[in-house]
Amino acid sequence: MKQVIAAILLIVSFSIQAFPKIKDDPSLKRIVLDNGLVVILKEKHDIPMVAMQIWVKAGSVTEGKYMGTGLSHYFEHMLGKRTTHRKTEQYYNDIRKMGGSDANAYTTYDRTVYLSTIRSEFIYDGIDALSDMVQNSIFDEEESQKEIDVILNEINMGEDSPDRYLWQQFAQMVYTTHPYKYPVIGYRHLFKSLTKKDMLEYYATMYSPNNMILVLVGDFKTSALEKHVRKAFKGFKRKKLPLIYIPKEPKQLSMRKVVKTFKINTTKVIMGYPTVDALSSDVAPLDVLALILGQGKTSRLYRRLRDREQLVQSVSASSWTPKDMGLFEIGFELDHKNLDKTSRIVLEEIERIKRKGVTRKELKRAKQKTRVGAVRQLQTLGGYARSLAYGEFIGNIHYDQYYLEKVRHVTAKDIRRVAKTYLTHHTLNMMILVPEKDHEKLVPAKALVKKAKGEIEKIVLKNGLTLLLKKDDSVPLVAIHASLKGGYRYENEGNQGIYNFLSDTLLKGTRTKSSRKIAELIENSGGTLYAASDSNLFTIRGSFLKENFPGGFKLLLDVLSNANFPKREISKVKKDILSAVKQRDDQIWSASRYHLRRIRYKGYSYAFNGIGTKDSISKISSRDLSKAYQQMMAPNNMVLAIFGDFNKRQVLRLIKRNSRFNKRKAKLPTVQNVPPLHNIVQETYYNKENQRQSIIKILFDGPNYYNKDKYPLMVLTHVFSGIGSRLFLDLRSKRTLAYATGGVYQGKEDIGLFLFYIGTEPAKKKEAIKGLFENITKVKEELITNRELEIAKNSAIGRI
Secondary structure: EEEEEEEEEEOOOOOOOOOOOOOOOOOEEEEOOOHHHHHEEEEEOOEEEEEEEEOOOOOOOOOHHOOOOOHHHHHHHHHHOEEOOHHHHHHHHHHOOOOOOEEEEEEEHHHHEEEEEEHHHHHHHHHHHHHHHHHHHOOHHHHHHHHHHHHHHHHHHHHHHHHHHHHHHHHHHHOOOOOOOOOOOOHHHHHHHHOOOHHHHHHHHHHOOHHHEEEEEEEEHHHHHHHHHHHHHOOOOOOOOOOOOOOOOOOOOOOOOEEEOOOOOOOOEEEEEOOOOOOOOOOOOHHHHHHHHOOOOHHHHHHEEEEEEOEEEEEEEEEEEOOOOOEEEEEEEEEHHHHHHHHHHHHHHHHHHHOOOHHHHHHHHHHHHHHHHHHEEEEEEEEHHHHHHHHHHHHOOOOHHHHHHHHHOOOOOHHHHHHHHOOHHHOEEEEEEEEEEHHOOOHHHHHHHHHHHOOOOOEEEEOOEEEEEEEEEOOOOOEEEEEEEHHHOOOOOOOOOOOHHHHHOOOOOEEEEEHHHHHHHHOOOOOOEEEOOOEEEEEEEEEEEEEHHHHHHHHHHHHHHEEEOOOHHHHHHHHHHHHHHHHHHHHHHHHHHHHHHHOOOOOOOOOOOOOOOOOHHHHHHHHHHHHHHOOOHHHHHHHEEEEEEOHHHHOOOOHOHHHHHHHHHOOOOOOOOOOOOOOEEEEEEEOOOOOOOOEEEEEEOOOOOOOOOOOOOOOOOHHHOOOOHHHHHHHHOOOOOOOOEEEEEEEEEEEEEEEEEEEOOHHHHHHHHHHHHHHHHHHHHOOOHHHHHHHHHHHHHHOO
């Protein structure tokens, strides 16, 4: 058995998108106090009132070792309860005395906000009260328990609310890795596990002036108010902020669909697609698209689904763009019997926009309504304060002006482009909540599995091609997935990266079609087609609407037979790959993965990184790619799966006509199987300067992908990974030794491995490693509980 430990230390930094310069506003001032508190002052003398907001950069995604507890939301309830200068509930009573009838607070994924609007004559008292609340709050045991009970009731209410339940189930389906999948309010069992020590530690860490934004908008004189703000927050000491690891959501490769039951009378549905973050230039066109598609009585979906077809009780569309990956959502409520037809119509309307675009009238109306909505919030002092605070929060206090300008320049081409880019078949997520009374209309899970197995037809053609066909006409889509033996297992030192290069250039030209023509055929059909490569496999995936499938399948067969790798296109792709090679070690987790691979598989092709090296990529030519293509791309080396609403005879006829592909025989390079290593312990360190993180990875050899012992290890993955898992509860929640933990089985054709990982601070590295081995020893010596086993098995099945 071999154990490899790789410790990688790296400072993580990022840059914010540059915004165009906005004309100076003499009534607006931004200052940063010595303690790091950002203060934004905006004079508006329309009415004798002042809006006060303080934004704390603490939300559910920043909870670190307390992820999933809802700790940020807890402090939304607790701040202002009592301070060193104010009795219980006195803060909000004082604010009300100042005319603050709207005093409130809210928590989101990435911030907690405290807000009120008071009469301007009390502004100095208001600032003193706000300063007292954030600096001097006392967390009385009795008051804390009251709020804990309130929050538990809120969790109950959320679980009883079909809309909240639907959203949370949808978020968990879309976000498989990113903490947006966790509810802001937290999970009951994790929230109840918090101790007073946990709460005070989080407050002391996150409620720091250098983690806050104070915004004041209204009837005041800036110079005098600035002096008072400096005085009120003078004693508020800057603190060291924790290093928060937020994993990036991996790219979605195929459609996801989940059906749940609930005590409701009508079926509720969310259809959604991953999109962009708040700083993307596509935010504005996505907002305009949402309005055209499903906002208001003139929107396409409302007119067709509600007015014309009368299939739904309600329908809407929206684009949500937070700090990280956002979503384009379409929601509707209807009788269960109308579900299939409605879903098809929604997809048809999306495809219609992709093919034909939108009218000038639609675009003008949508842009006008989008701009009016953005401007309308500026009519109130609170709305204006929110606009400035949000802009500061994401990088520029003038963000709303920048956004309005982007909306003004949105074109019909932009709408069509973002629809084609983001609203694709393979990235569709569909969460359906059906009434319990309709449960009998659904096929039980076990029956679904059996039925699915019976419906998949396996055909092996004379040329060696294995076909897996499954007819499904519930949605007018056809999905294609071709798998071939390939990948960096079949590479050598001189050509490493060639299969990844091949995947990036496969669709860049055939004997009869240019790269541009191929792209146009795919985009005009509203479909998708792309290639990818990993250690053992080369894959080609695609999806097309039923009516466009014959053309899409013909294009796939042309690519399989006649790809010609034009030198001009190869040169472009080569530049991109060399840039990726250069950046490979910039990311701490990918650097640690590559280093570990080099150590364990030294002397074998699994040690390669997949994208190649500067030397190997520079030497690969169009002829080299064509040779690798000819050796791999053959029917006797392919399994082709086609699922959806297609004609079997048509598929077989099109394959039969493709003589060039049918005659080819695979001639892959000979590979060496990696031998297992016994009784060897090896420790290796890979260091980066400016140490702020340590990534620890411990690897054990395991069974290959075909060995039945992989199944217990797949379950063990979920014993060690995720919120509530052993490593999470012990190393992260209890001992605070890590911000990221997990264990995962990875099976390859000839060998497997089980990998443990920890992300921690350098000072805690040794203790974290010790704790990890203690957990490994414990699971070897003691049986896991039945409850733990059931949770892990269900989680493993859900992942499949």
